[in-house]
Amino acid sequence: MADKVRTAAQVVGSIPDGSHIALGGFAIARNVNTVVHELIRQRKKDLTLSQCVMGMDTDLLVGAGLVSRLIVGGGSLDRFGLVNCVNRARESGGVIAIDATSLSISFAYLAGALGISFIPIKSMIGSEILARLEAGEAAERFQRMDCPFTGEPYLLLRAIQPDVALVHVQRADREGNCQIDGPRWENEEQAKAAHRVVVIAEELVATDVIRQRPERTIIPGHRVEAVIHQPFGAHPTAVYGCYDYDAAHLTEYVRHTKRSGGIEEYLERYILNSSDYDDYLHKSGGLKHLDTLKARPGLGY
Amino acid sequence: MADKVRTAAQVVGSIPDGSHIALGGFAIARNVNTVVHELIRQRKKDLTLSQCVMGMDTDLLVGAGLVSRLIVGGGSLDRFGLVNCVNRARESGGVIAIDATSLSISFAYLAGALGISFIPIKSMIGSEILARLEAGEAAERFQRMDCPFTGEPYLLLRAIQPDVALVHVQRADREGNCQIDGPRWENEEQAKAAHRVVVIAEELVATDVIRQRPERTIIPGHRVEAVIHQPFGAHPTAVYGCYDYDAAHLTEYVRHTKRSGGIEEYLERYILNSSDYDDYLHKSGGLKHLDTLKARPGLGY
Amino acid sequence: MATEHGSSSRAAQSVGGIRATEIMAAAGARELHDGEVVVVGLGLPWVACALARRTHAPSLTSIMEIGVINGNPVDTPVGLADSRIFHQSTCWSSFLDTLGMNLHRGLVDVGFLGALEVDRYGNINTTLLKGEEGQVTYVNGSAGGNDVASLARRVMIIMRHQKRKLPRVLAHLTSPGFVDGRDRAETGLRGDGPHRIITDMAILGFDPDTHLAKLLSAHPGVSVESIIENTGFPLLLPDQVATTPLPDEEQLRILRREIDPGGAYLNERFA
């Protein structure tokens, strides 16, 4: 059995500048912050990111200036605020945003996962979203077509196959078999579409634990290149069954990102001066504080 | 909450002649025999059946003369033998067989489930399977196309949306929320493609049991029209975690179907003269015999 | 809410202590039929669904796009990715299931949407705002909003009634209603498009021929004049403007005691 456990630093060292990275977070849940921090520390450049609903993970990477292109459905930090770094970069032209919808991104990942290079969809037709896409930098990814069987008009999407997908999961074994508790948003299709899959696991379990509930294995080990074991690795976003979002930290984050220059302070304080994620967790309140976020049994948060 | 529990007789009474029925069985596992028997008793006519891998369920319906058309990937009773009734009907022209592959049937169901009227695939190209399909009765369901993005040649499949899907599951609640243990072959896409879904459940559980493991709900209740509660309802085929296949009965079945006239004897003995499935189970050895097939804990068979 | 904050006389007055949010929730619930499938976010749409389920529509199915069906939260969630909404669901799945195998499959009867702006054809903007000098401020984008607007049988918009939020011309058309007034099928879209706009002042519908927004009812105590004044686009008026029904005692009891005892949604300022 291959032991795929790696550190975030090892994994990020193998990701070239200019890569297309798919992020597994959704708003304030299961953000892939463990790898995001390391990408920022290693000052990667010219990244393309894709995701259905952006959260803190994408906002951090854009705020740190690592990103050239976004392929996304939407984004928000739920009631804590907007993805201010992303929005500011859009407004200033600092990033090219290919704005689509949650379903169209999911369909494009599905096509990528199935190995079909295109897939039809009915969304976006008749909207300014599509008008902009068809006039924009990624126009060659969209094509209109009538169904040859029914005559119904469709939009064809080009499949998305990211270079790397990052997914934060509740548990994995050392071979990479992953289980996700709670809803899975686009994680399965996104990971299976990618050429390389890296998972960050709250818990590292024996393969025998996986074999007890094979129906829960969302990403099988042979699809996974590396497993990073990082408890509280999605902090301050939530991981169902493990811990709740950290409301105070998210509030502090949005307070920083709202004003120009604030993100740099946040990056300095929490990421650039941290040696690794454990060091960041220590600066964010440490074990005592994290303990207050731990999920209560029967509730999952 | 809607109580969707019905008898097989009620359900079958609502299925018109000429319907397209998708069957959830695979070879000798989870065959939808409970409804199959009742379809035979009510002498339905002119059915179209679809399925990735035919088993005893399809073989019985074809043997009883209910079927005009098959849309299938293949079929077998594993080491017990072939689907002799189906093969004989093909050879005599008694049934029109649209022979495809497991993946192409899965893709066509997926398209049906997603509400896209076509989907591209790379299978079947260059084979006599496709040559026959393109020359056959269902030629209008297939179309060649080059990907507008990559130029790669594809076959386009027309989506399949059966009138009714029948799926045998380990457990369901009265609203129709279904959980399947073990591999799921094409069951999820097949059921979600169909206009009407009927499930046959080994065990009827409270909705609270479903809510304890929502990740296992493969077909949610709102997609389900009726739930038939029938322990040993897939006999003599196997239901993982509940009971093993009945080797003696399957052997007897194949002994009948191998020779012309044999299927009529089988139908007479086990189905037409049974008032319902419990009566059939009684004729097949009754509780004492069924008890010997019960799954051993930790093995599932 | 206006009535809570006393900052405006333009919105529905508190009638016998009934808040505009409660009128809106009851109005939303009334539009839902038993057995229907609803795609819903948080806030008042979620309250409306919960109210319908506990009254006339016990077999309503509520789907959240993240992959949650019929959740039963016991604590107030802060958003769509909050673990609180996963609690006691009957199914956990994915976008591909909720938006693909339900919405795109054509099985969603009602989609509830919020909006930054809505025009008279029910087109929705959730992407960006433009300042007076044309400067652009981005907000959330579509997420599943465009998908819901494109594909649900009936779309219901719940929003604050303000002139700038109901403009003649949208800053951005994120999610199509009747686009420029054409039939939906002509545009290539599925579903029947926008059905109701439920605001804190009134309920709007759409003329079946022209697809233009039309006043259906004014909330108690709200004048037609103030509705017109607070609507940026020209609004069709019926011969006789009905009054939006108030929630009854039982509905109020369920809203206040069972669904939202903390007032998280019913006391809320909503966009």
Add this chain to the structure above:
Amino acid sequence: MATEHGSSSRAAQSVGGIRATEIMAAAGARELHDGEVVVVGLGLPWVACALARRTHAPSLTSIMEIGVINGNPVDTPVGLADSRIFHQSTCWSSFLDTLGMNLHRGLVDVGFLGALEVDRYGNINTTLLKGEEGQVTYVNGSAGGNDVASLARRVMIIMRHQKRKLPRVLAHLTSPGFVDGRDRAETGLRGDGPHRIITDMAILGFDPDTHLAKLLSAHPGVSVESIIENTGFPLLLPDQVATTPLPDEEQLRILRREIDPGGAYLNERFA
């Protein structure tokens, strides 16, 4: 197997008590590299995978199309739908996952297939047989066979070596090899097509230019003449015909003691 039943001198002789099935299983295992992904059925292909995993390829991933990854059966299954093969898997999924998100995605290195008939371009028939007067007898059809043949990087066929099973012209082309000798890409197929035909007499490969079947090695004790005699199509011959290596002591121990102590597959008559 021939050597078991003593009914034929044409197949591999029992050499030092080693059965032809054991030679075939070891030959199949030798073709599998560590870390590869294999789509496999039951029978000798399954034995070959198990042998590879327990020797040089511990990280091999075996996928069964029904939706089973890396199962660890403790009892002998009777077929692909037998619950015995579900035991102790690392993942249970679906056709859409196994054949779609793995095979069609281009991630399957090796697909093992059986056959009623195979022609000299590695095209496979699993659908029907034709009698001398053209009468048709149906068998199983494709199931996932055509999909595997169309999409796996390398296809390995394990079958009995008989003249009628290796004919000039197939009764039906179910699963494409090199079709009429064209490059795979020209036909529009993915993957590199048929790689080996492993029989109870020999191992065949394919000429890289003409894509015609070619004898690679004869099993110990089997003459080239008998192989030609038992092959229905013209077979390319190398200058020097190698001898198929016998399994070593350790491989035999694993085959006989660990993988198939009951001889379910190794004693089997296979089609």
